Ligand SMILES: Nc1ncnc2c1ncn2[C@@H]1O[C@H](COP(=O)(O)OS(=O)(=O)O)[C@@H](OP(=O)(O)O)[C@H]1O
């Protein structure tokens with residue numbers, strides 16, 4: 001009997017790894033470190049950077065609840081497509097609302113695609129000192145409003161697959177912890 005192999009039946013395992021957390025929590029930095037680790041092992045990796053997505057796929061969307069929800073669903077859709085084709089997809093995107101994140105997880109479950117939620121749980125006090133893009137300073141100066149974690153909601157994940165306290169470890173250690181979880185789940 002002949003049997004057509006779909007990508008899912010091949011050896012390559014894909015997964016979406018969503019790094020959620022406040023601005024300057026370390027999501028992007030940890031994702032890049034993890035991508036380098038995985039690529040060095042010969043894995044196929046895509047990193048869906050929030051800023052880049054907002055320039056193209058989500059061009060025109062702002063930071064209202066509705067726009068953030070649409071942004072997160074679009075990214076979740078693309079991530080699932082890639083992951084179901086054997087790619088390890090790293091997503092350093094705030095995704096502040098629990099129902100948006102849950103919808104993305106559900107979509108992956110429905111499609112039988114692995115999904116890992118990592119909460120980069122750096123406290124706002126640390127993030128606002130790091131302030132990589134100067135957003136916390138701008139908010140404090142009254143130049144912008146609606147900044148996640150300050151005057152806009154961030155709904156903390158109730159049961160993430162992993163919680164990282166980046167203020168207590170190096171980038172390498174954080175990336176290593178995610179790597180270890182992926183290995184433990186048979187996703188590498
Ligand atoms: N008001 C406000 N709140 C939060 N973030 C803001 C805001 N305005 C601009 N930015 C910058 O946009 C990046 C967040 O985009 P995301 O697509 O990750 O966010 S979301 O999931 O749609 O909420 C985010 O990037 P990161 O700092 O890398 O998280 C910010 O640099």
Ligand SMILES: Nc1ncnc2c1ncn2[C@@H]1O[C@H](COP(=O)(O)OP(=O)(O)O)[C@@H](O)[C@H]1O
Nearest residue numbers: 023024025026027028029130132166169170171
């Ligand atoms: N342990 C750590 N993990 C991640 N980032 C760290 C850590 N320690 C310091 N940082 C610094 O914090 C900043 C995090 O910025 P970034 O990764 O862009 O955050 P985000 O993508 O969450 O907005 C970077 O300048 C990074 O070098």
